[in-house]
Amino acid sequence: MGDKVRVRFAPSPTGYLHLGSARTALFNWLYARHTGGKFLLRIEDTDRVRSDRKFLEEILADLKWMGLDWDEEPVYQSERFDVYRKEAENMLQAGKAYKEGDAVIFRVENGRVLELDDLIHGRISFSTDEIKDQVMIKSDGSPAYNFCCVVDDAGMGITHIIRGDDHISNTPKQMLFYEALGQPPPEFGHMPLMMGTDGAKLSKRHGGVSVEEYRDQGFLPEAMANYLMLLGWSPGDGREMISLEEAVGIFDIKDMRGVQSKFDAQKLEWMNGEYIMAAGIEELVPLIEDRLVSAGMDMSGVTGEYLAKLVTLYKIRIKKLSEFAGLTDCFFRDDFKVDEKGKRKYLDREENKAGVRAFADRLEGLGDFSRENIEKICRDIAGEMDLKAAQIIHPTRMAISGKTGGAGLFEMMEVLGKERVIGRMKKAAGRGGDT
Numbered sequence: 001m002g003d004k005v006r007v008r009f010a011p012s013p014t015g016y017l018h019l020g021s022a023r024t025a026l027f028n029w030l031y032a033r034h035t036g037g038k039f040l041l042r043i044e045d046t047d048r049v050r051s052d053r054k055f056l057e058e059i060l061a062d063l064k065w066m067g068l069d070w071d072e073e074p075v076y077q078s079e080r081f082d083v084y085r086k087e088a089e090n091m092l093q094a095g096k097a098y099k100e101g102d103a104v105i106f107r108v109e110n111g112r113v114l115e116l117d118d119l120i121h122g123r124i125s126f127s128t129d130e131i132k133d134q135v136m137i138k139s140d141g142s143p144a145y146n147f148c149c150v151v152d153d154a155g156m157g158i159t160h161i162i163r164g165d166d167h168i169s170n171t172p173k174q175m176l177f178y179e180a181l182g183q184p185p186p187e188f189g190h191m192p193l194m195m196g197t198d199g200a201k202l203s204k205r206h207g208g209v210s211v212e213e214y215r216d217q218g219f220l221p222e223a224m225a226n227y228l229m230l231l232g233w234s235p236g237d238g239r240e241m242i243s244l245e246e247a248v249g250i251f252d253i254k255d256m257r258g259v260q261s262k263f264d265a266q267k268l269e270w271m272n273g274e275y276i277m278a279a280g281i282e283e284l285v286p287l288i289e290d291r292l293v294s295a296g297m298d299m300s301g302v303t304g305e306y307l308a309k310l311v312t313l314y315k316i317r318i319k320k321l322s323e324f325a326g327l328t329d330c331f332f333r334d335d336f337k338v339d340e341k342g343k344r345k346y347l348d349r350e351e352n353k354a355g356v357r358a359f360a361d362r363l364e365g366l367g368d369f370s371r372e373n374i375e376k377i378c379r380d381i382a383g384e385m386d387l388k389a390a391q392i393i394h395p396t397r398m399a400i401s402g403k404t405g406g407a408g409l410f411e412m413m414e415v416l417g418k419e420r421v422i423g424r425m426k427k428a429a430g431r432g433g434d435t
Contacts, residue, residue, distance in 0.1 A: 005037025006159045009063075009070075010149070012044045013056035016210035019263065020164060020194045020202060022066065023228040027191065028162050029068045030229065030244075030251040037159075041074040042152055046142050048078065062211040065221050067244050075156060077148055084143040087151050087181065088136045096180050097136060104137040106147070106180065114172045119160070119189030121258050126172035134173055146170055150177040153186060162189045162253060189253050191232055192260040202263055214268075218291065218321025220279065223272040231261035241274065273319035284311050288324050295325035297332040306331075309415050313407040330401040331416060334424070338402035346404070352395040353429040355385060359392055360425035369418040371410035378410070399428035 009025040011017065032039035045051040063070075088104040091097040097106045112128040136147040143151075149170075153161065168190050178185040196202050202209060214224060225244055233256050235242050276284070285307050293299055310331055311324075318324055330336040346352055362377050363369075378396075382389045397409050400421055406412060413421045 004159060005032060005035040006040060006157050007032050007037065007162060008040040008042050008153070008156060008158050010042040010044050011056075011059050012047070013052055013059060014047060014050040015055055016212045017059045017062040018209055019211060019214075019228070022062065022211050022224075023194060023231060024163055024191065025063060025068055026066065026225060026228050027233070027251075027253070027256070029070075030247055031160065031162060031253050032071075033248040034251045038071040039068070040072055040156055040158070041070045042156065043074050043076045043078075044145075044149075045076060045078045046081075046145075046148065048142075051078070058212060062215070065215060066211070066225050067221055075152060077143070077152065080148070080152070081141070081143065083155070084148045084151055085137060085141070088143075088147070091136065091180060102137075102139040102141070103135055106134040106136050106177070108133050108176060114175050116171060116175070116188060119162070119187055119253050120192075120256050121190060124168070124171075126175075128172070128176070131172060131176070134176070146173045147177060150174050150181065150183075154178065154181055154183040158186050160187045160189065160253075162191065165190045165193050189256070191256060192258060194231055194263050195260050197262050197264050199260075199262070216322075218287075218323070219268070219272045220275045220321075223268070223275040226275070227268045227271050231263065232256050240271070269319040276318060276321070277316050279315070281308050281311055281315075284315060284321075287321055291321055292325055292328075292332070297325060297329070299332070302332070306415070313411055313415065317407065327403075327406060330403070334420075336402045339398070339404055342398050342404040343402075346395040346398045347428055351387075352391065355381065355387055355392040356395050356399055356425050356429040358385065359396060360422050360429065363418065363422055363425075366418070369414060369421075371408070371414045374413050375410045395429075396425060400424045 007028040009021075009028050011021060011025075029039045031037070043056060045056070088097065091106065092099065092104060097104050099105070108128055108131050110129050114126045114128065116124045116126070118124050134146060135144040137143055171188055171190075175185050194202050196205070211224065222243065226240075226242055229242070229247055229251075230240065233251065235247070235250060236255065285304065288311055289299065289307060310328055314324060314327055317327065347356075358381050359378060362381060363374065366373055366377065378392055379389050381387075382392050393409050394404070397403065397406065397412075400413065400416060
């Protein structure tokens, strides 16, 4: 097999990279890398009106983001119209096609049965009686999809075509073109399409359809690649977490399942959370910093050490990087958002304010503002005032963060620092009935 394997991914730059297309690219890449073959790109930009350079750049960026690289320079169909016309002319000369106005049409011979040993589905048969004559060159001079696809795949030396089930109906038409060109057809493998959890075609209501949307939400590329490869294939040992590098070593297209895969956005979120938890702080800090800047946080004076402490505290609490800014705004500004319901519950009672005031007063004399020392003072005061520790912890959390949940309170206080913490506690608790 070795370097003889040549597969391709053929995006159309008429929109963003769809999750289903990303999955197709991923399986082609895995097969090429597993066999030591080549993974090629062909840009299907024959639609000059709808094709847009910005979409192409985004598609290529998304592939790189997912960890997929390609061999050789991409082939652009828009630059090969002369090649398609020449091949069509040869077919006309050989009597295999005819003209209808300016269009060139391939003559399909009826009464034949075409058989395909699909790499995923097994034997599939087609009758040419169900295939009408095929347009090769349209009347406007542009090539028809099935024709230029075959001309290019033959020219690129493609040995295996791995694509979605929605292309099965194209396969017999393409087999006829290979035959007419005197070229051996490649091996075909058709993957069941990716559906939503309700079994319907994947759409925005299932949580988004483009890779770009998930990048924007703060998904890690490793999580996206891992999740997509499990939709139709598995490592076979019950594991769900597997890296691209590991998958390359064991992937075989023959292990792919011929049943529909359901895309579950919640499962992807869970997996992304697992990858965030496992990621190194040095890897996450620059990603988080970019998001904080985008969210309008004032990062002047924020040290790398401060950010690293924050990321350490919160990376186990987020499923997406986009959630970080909303959870940590109190670490970057004093006018943080306040949960009014939580404020009423925890800070409107005088006994709670009294606890926060006593806690703040005691903290002022603390030299080493560490979580251990802060916690000891909190529990000492609770005992002295005959309160449960929670009766001080919850109001204090509201006072310093405006939230009812988050990282451990004492860890938060240590990171925020003594002056900031005491100032906020005193302001929130006020004196007497003030807030």
